[in-house]
Amino acid sequence: MQITVMINHRQVTLDVAPDDFLVDTLRQQGLYSVRRGCDTTCCGLCTIWINGKPTLSCSALSFRANGKHITTIEGVRHEAEEFAHFMAAEGADQCGYCSPGFILTVLAMKRELVNPTEDDIVHYLTGNLCRCTGYQGQLRAIKKYLGVTA
């Protein structure tokens, strides 16, 4: 079937199968930042935005994205790099494999939460797993980025 979607502000028309998931569809479009980390919607690696909302692309059927706006980290590169510098300053990027999904969730949080506390931040990001950092460096980076002191 054919769908028309906005991917990172560009309109594209794609042929998809009824059981295609967005993670695969987007990778086929060369958007390699979108990654499959598990088979069970647990890890957050495949996070993208659909109409601005963080969504797990491993369980989002491609055909349902018809007419919607999809954003991957490639679509918010400048803002992502700005935050990535805060991560790098803490050494908190490590293997980097979970970072694109994680950063997209952080940027969505920035839009959604007003003056979040540390607890709010941790709660918002619970679905983004990381095996390298123990999450502490990521939290330091976010707090500095958002100017959170609480």
Next chain:
Amino acid sequence: MRKYVGQPLPKTDAIAISTGKPVYTEDLAPAEALVVKMLRSPHAFARIKSIDTAKALKIKGIECILTYKDVPGVRFTLAGQSYPEPSPYDRLILDPIVRYVGDEVAIVAATSERAANEALKLIKVNYEVFEPVLDFEQAIDHTSVVHPEETLTCNFDIGMEKGRNICSTHTLAVGDVEAELKNCEVVVEETYYTQAQAPAMMETFRAYTYLDHNDRLVVVSSTQVPFHIKRQVARALELPFSKVRVIKPRIGGGFGGKQTGSGEVFAGLVTLKTGKPAMFIYSRTETFTSTTSRHAMRLKVRMGADKDGFIRALDIENLSDTGAYGEHASTTFMVCGDKTLPLYNKTKAVRYHGHAVYTNKTPAGALRGYGATQGTFALESTVNKLAAKLNMDPAELRLKNIIKAGETALAYHGKVLGSSTLDRCIEKGKELIGWQEKYPFQELPNGKIRAIGMAVTMQGSGIAGIDTASASLRLNEDGHYNLLIGSTDMGTGSDTMLAQVAAEVLDTPPEEIIVHAADTDVSPYDPGSYASSTAYVTGMAVLKAAEELKQRIIECAAKVLEVTPEQIKFDGRELKTLDGSKVITLRKLAESVVVGTDKNQLVGNATYGSPISPPPFIAGFAEVEVDPGTGKVEVVDYVAVVDCGTMLNANLVKIQVEGGIAQGIGMAMYEEVHYDEYGQLKTSNFMQYKIPCRKDFGRITVAFEESYEPTGPFGAKSVGEVVINTPPPAIAHAVYNAVGARVTHLPITPEKVFMGMNASKK
């Protein structure tokens, strides 16, 4: 004063990898690469009577289906270890005998994933099912023999008795431990069980292969051990070494898991059979069921002390479950003893002994800590039990008994400890956790109980006398450098940290050192990043290569300036005579030797292996809150005070510690491993196998008490593995101090705590 070593510099690849640059294995594969999928055994132990692939082959897009009839008959090991590998050659690429649920049965290669999945469903296999060996405590002399085959070989004697399911046997004994135990005023005993923790790196296993313009097999793999993979692939596929090239791009985590090979041989076989590029990506479930996990162990500890609290005798009997294949079986077994017995050196007799056994379960392998983690849980839990029995403060008991710099230990192989600040780590940790005020417990107004516990640990830095790394450093035409190494930055930042080492020697900003790693055609030999070796072993190779290159630069400048080398001072940018009368810039010198008239491109090469493996140390302290109504445990605070020698990069070292503590907390509390009665792994995805998320523990506080290791680069020791060892025993200790439940079987779940509380009340 050091300019670059120790600085908290960001990783050179940080921004690229964080923002999704296509730099990982899958991103780099050619679009036309065949999709490789595996048909896996549904039985824990069986013989394939027949395989019918006819129907499956008719699916459009199927390129080939390979079975045991299509593979070379040479056995090999997937363990990435220096040759000759201590792991037995007990695998075939595909074997008519399947030894665990998830063992490989048939390889399918197709032009699409859809076609490959379709074909998997149409392959008909007839099995003769055997009784599996599922309980590792029943493995020895079981009626079923996991590896009866004649063609299994070992490179040297590891104490294998395959007819009895014994993969390896080991004894390390000094003195008469039974006699000394009898002499001790206080003796404590306990049996501990540690689970088969999974590495659970975020990027699952994957590799792709193709034939290059010289008809050589190129393997691009997310691996920690490219040179070992090269040897392994060459052996398994019966290719000359010269016909195999292994490239490691960026890696999405390893934790030791990727010290063992996985899909390289399967994809490689497909490429050899079809002539086409092929890629094998393991699903998360396959990564759980069909790659390796930590060796589950049963450790029986007996510890004796005199009435003053000096530990005089220690006996550890270990039984290790290596699963269906023997990757890293004998070596994890040895490391478990080697990294525990020397910690307390007032002993008069020590013994460590037992077996690693084959079972029909997911094979075990390397995982951060490599036996030491299991041993530390058993040893430190026993020390805490001893302290309780002696009615002594457990921190004081440790301070009284730990090995110190300049000392040796019965089981330290005649070596002398070069550096340690473990005593200071313990003191600092007590201060940071609030030991005086909080030990052992406090009741909270809400009925919960807060308590603290502790453990200490040691690891090593590289494998003494075995692992050897080389580094090559080249001065380029405008004065910047290329550093070629074969170690494998798996996210740790080792490429950045090694550039800092070279930069310090050459007095140049680290960004002028371009690091390349790893490609077996380009990189000098390195075993790879494992055994906590990269900072220490590869680090020393880099240091020496940089020193050699610096000397060559100085000699070359002396020639140009017509003075002796002793008269030259090099500040990284200029080479000046001591009296300042003559000067040449590095840039000018580089230009003249590389592209100009002097025709002598300068290179520094060094190869380094250490006769010793200096241990880093950690004192770990856990503060927990236990709900006595349910047994639920929360880790409120974890304090780790670390002696890793000199910190080469303050930030990257700190993150290693924080990440390792989190992984250790996972092992301590969340990461359960279950099989069903047929030998099927039930905990084979992130729904069932819970790794910690960011809500699953409280604060992690990290501090350093730097020592100076005389044999390490700028005084550095390792940090990668030691960090995972303390949480299981420290949390178990805190739980005991809270509610009296002594959990000896990991992980520490609410059920076990609750049951333990009730048992301790009886």
